[in-house]
Amino acid sequence: MADPGxxxxxxxxxxxxxxxxxxxxxxxxxxxxxxxxxxVQQMELxxxxxxxxxxxxxxxxxxxxxxxxxxxxxxxxxxxxxxxHFPGSFHFQRDAPLACRDWYAESLASSQRQLVGYxxxxxxxxxxxxxxxxxxxxxxxxxDWFAPSTWSDYLYLEEFTACLLRIAKLPHPHPKSIFHxxxxxxxxxxxxxxxxxxxxxxxxxxxxxxxxxxxxxxRELLYLLKLCRQVPEKPDTGFDLKAPSLQAxxxxxxxxxxxxxxxxxxxxxLHRMQGVPTAPARPxxxxxxxxxxxxxxxxxxxxxxxxxxxxxxxxxxxIANHVGTSKKEKISGHSFKNKTYDPSPSAARKxxxxxxxxxxxxxxxxxx
Numbered sequence: 001m002a003d004p005g006x007x008x009x010x011x012x013x014x015x016x017x018x019x020x021x022x023x024x025x026x027x028x029x030x031x032x033x034x035x036x037x038x039x040v041q042q043m044e045l046x047x048x049x050x051x052x053x054x055x056x057x058x059x060x061x062x063x064x065x066x067x068x069x070x071x072x073x074x075x076x077x078x079x080x081x082x083x084x085h086f087p088g089s090f091h092f093q094r095d096a097p098l099a100c101r102d103w104y105a106e107s108l109a110s111s112q113r114q115l116v117g118y119x120x121x122x123x124x125x126x127x128x129x130x131x132x133x134x135x136x137x138x139x140x141x142x143x144d145w146f147a148p149s150t151w152s153d154y155l156y157l158e159e160f161t162a163c164l165l166r167i168a169k170l171p172h173p174h175p176k177s178i179f180h181x182x183x184x185x186x187x188x189x190x191x192x193x194x195x196x197x198x199x200x201x202x203x204x205x206x207x208x209x210x211x212x213x214x215x216x217x218x219r220e221l222l223y224l225l226k227l228c229r230q231v232p233e234k235p236d237t238g239f240d241l242k243a244p245s246l247q248a249x250x251x252x253x254x255x256x257x258x259x260x261x262x263x264x265x266x267x268x269x270l271h272r273m274q275g276v277p278t279a280p281a282r283p284x285x286x287x288x289x290x291x292x293x294x295x296x297x298x299x300x301x302x303x304x305x306x307x308x309x310x311x312x313x314x315x316x317x318x319i320a321n322h323v324g325t326s327k328k329e330k331i332s333g334h335s336f337k338n339k340t341y342d343p344s345p346s347a348a349r350k351x352x353x354x355x356x357x358x359x360x361x362x363x364x365x366x367x368x
Contacts, residue, residue: 042082042091049075049097072099083151092152104154105139111161112136118168122178127202131195132182136161145195156239160189187231190238192246200250208257212317218261225254286324289354291331292347294323295339300351316340 052072076099083090096104116136119129138146138157148154167181186196204224208217228250238245287294298315301307309315316337323331 042079042094045075045079045082046094046097049079049099053097053099076100076103090151092155093150095149096151096154100151101139101148101154104148104158108139108158108161111165115161115165115168124182125179125203127199128179128182131199132164134195135193145193152241156189156237159237160191163189184231187228187247187250188234190233190245190247192243192249193239197246197249200246201253204250204254204257210311210313212313213320214261214265218258218265221254221258221261225251225258228254285322286326288326289350290347291325291336292339292344293350293354294319294325294331295336296343296347296351297354299340299343312340313337 049072052075076097079097079100116133119132135146135157138148148157163185164182167178167185170181204221207224208220211217211220228247231247233245233247289297298307298319302309302312302315307315319336320331325331
């Protein structure tokens, strides 16, 4: 059964805190009198909320349970009132009461399910989808990486969910635009948790591995560095405000990668200066056509199955390293790639004439 004396005591405590809050709100201009009072009230309300939460979990009858519910709801209301009206003196790094954590889990559940359902229906990177799903449902699953406990954790989760849900509702003409939009928003919100930082590094390394030549890797890393620096960060926002920002960490990684590549590019020159024998020059041969004509010819070989390669980038890199034209001694992998995807009509006519010549030669010399 409920204890009438205990009920009266709790009602008196809530009434006193409610009156104190009203008084502090009226006297908000006098910082000397109100600087510590909201913090003391927050600590008192937190302790009271946890006590009620645990005591209500072991209810003995319906009457006592209903009393716990009423008082606990009032205490939660007072805490959220304090959060709204006294943010300057609210201790955001303090653990939120269990009752308030349950409230956040319930209030965010619908938006989180809607967002995850949207992500599941898109052609999105599987690693990013899994990471977002794990974070969004961290209140229910108690993830090892994502375990919100403080007021700051839950407020960030609330803002994170709302921002990504707005992105999901925008029209996206291409799956890549969804991916880029989500990535920009997570940089803006400083989602600086270890799993997402690792995901970013993995994507950067995977992208640069598509370009075997150091000069091409250097160019791509500089471009990524520019993009990363151009994304604004929301002030005083982050998954972990005590850790370096996501943007700062990724920029540092990109700079280190660029420095390594520059050093590798300079090694041959350094060896020559020090008299260290360098590797023999790569053999290459020249062709009697332009780079554009050669690019189209190689593309036809690949498309007809005569030349088989796991990656088109391997073909581009081989041409850049081993083939030259009569007009230009060497061809860069990047320029060859561009010419491959955008052949000119004049190049197509030239290649067609050359193929006719080859066919005529085949018929006359080998099939007659």
